[in-house]
Amino acid sequence: MSDAAGVIRVFLVDDHAVVRRGMRAFIDMLPDLEVVGEAVDGQDAVEQLDHRAVDGELPDVVLMDLMMPRLDGLAATSAIKARHPQVEVVALTSFSEVERVHAVLEAGAAGYLLKDAEADEVAAAVRAAMAGEVHLDPAVARRLTRTLVAGGDPVGELTTREREVLILVAKGQSNRDIAHELVISERTARTHVSNVLVKLGLSSRTQAAVWAIREGLVPSP
CATH class of the missing domain: 3.40.50.2300 (Response regulator)
Structure with missing residues (x-):
C-alpha cells in the first residue's frame, strides 16, 4: 500500500x-x-x-x-x-x-x-x-439531490438511521466512532454518510456538520 x-x-x-x-x-x-x-x-x-x-x-x-x-x-x-x-x-x-x-x-x-x-x-x-472518508463532486451531489428530493424537505428524506449518523458527524465523530456507537460495520457507517451527503446535496462531512447545526439537529459548539 x-x-x-x-x-x-x-x-x-x-x-x-x-x-x-x-x-x-x-x-x-x-x-x-x-x-x-x-x-x-x-x-x-x-x-x-x-x-x-x-x-x-x-x-x-x-x-x-x-x-x-x-x-x-x-x-x-x-x-x-x-x-x-x-x-x-x-x-x-x-x-x-x-x-x-x-x-x-x-x-x-x-x-x-x-x-x-x-x-x-x-x-x-x-x-x-x-x-476513510467520502468525497462527492458538489455539482453531481446537487443534481442528485434535485432528483431525490424534487423540491421537498431534505431532512424529511433522511431515514432514522441517516439522521442518527448526521448528528454523530456533526459531533465530530469518525466513521469508526459512528460504527462503534451504532453497532454497525465501518463500511456501513461510511455508506450512511455518503447517502446523507447525496440527499442533502453536500460534498463533505464539514458541510454536513454545519448543515446539521444550522437546522438545529445539534447545538452549536
Whole structure:
C-alpha cells in the first residue's frame, strides 16, 4: 500500500486513453500521489488487481470510470471491494451517469468525481478515500439531490438511521466512532454518510456538520 514517504498509489481505469493520460498528467503534478498502473476496462482492472495482490503490490486508490465495455465501473467496483476490501475506489462520472452514482456508493466506492475535475479536486477525493472518508463532486451531489428530493424537505428524506449518523458527524465523530456507537460495520457507517451527503446535496462531512447545526439537529459548539 502507500509507501514509507506517504505517497498514495493510484490506479486508473478508463476505456479512453485520452482520459487516462489527462488523469495521469494531473496526478504527476501532485507530490503525494503516484500512478502505479492503468486498465482499459473493468474486467482488465479486476484481473490486474488480482495479479497485483499476489505480488503484494495493490494500489491504495482506484479511479474508476463508470461507463466501460465488458465490465462497467459499478460491477468492477463491487468485484474489487469484495476481493480486495483494503483498496479504495473513487468513481469517475459524467452528468449523464448520475443515476449510477448512488449504486456505486452502495457498492463501496469512497466518492465520485466528474471527468473534468481539476487536479486539486482529484487530489482531495483520493486523499479523502485514503482517510476513510467520502468525497462527492458538489455539482453531481446537487443534481442528485434535485432528483431525490424534487423540491421537498431534505431532512424529511433522511431515514432514522441517516439522521442518527448526521448528528454523530456533526459531533465530530469518525466513521469508526459512528460504527462503534451504532453497532454497525465501518463500511456501513461510511455508506450512511455518503447517502446523507447525496440527499442533502453536500460534498463533505464539514458541510454536513454545519448543515446539521444550522437546522438545529445539534447545538452549536
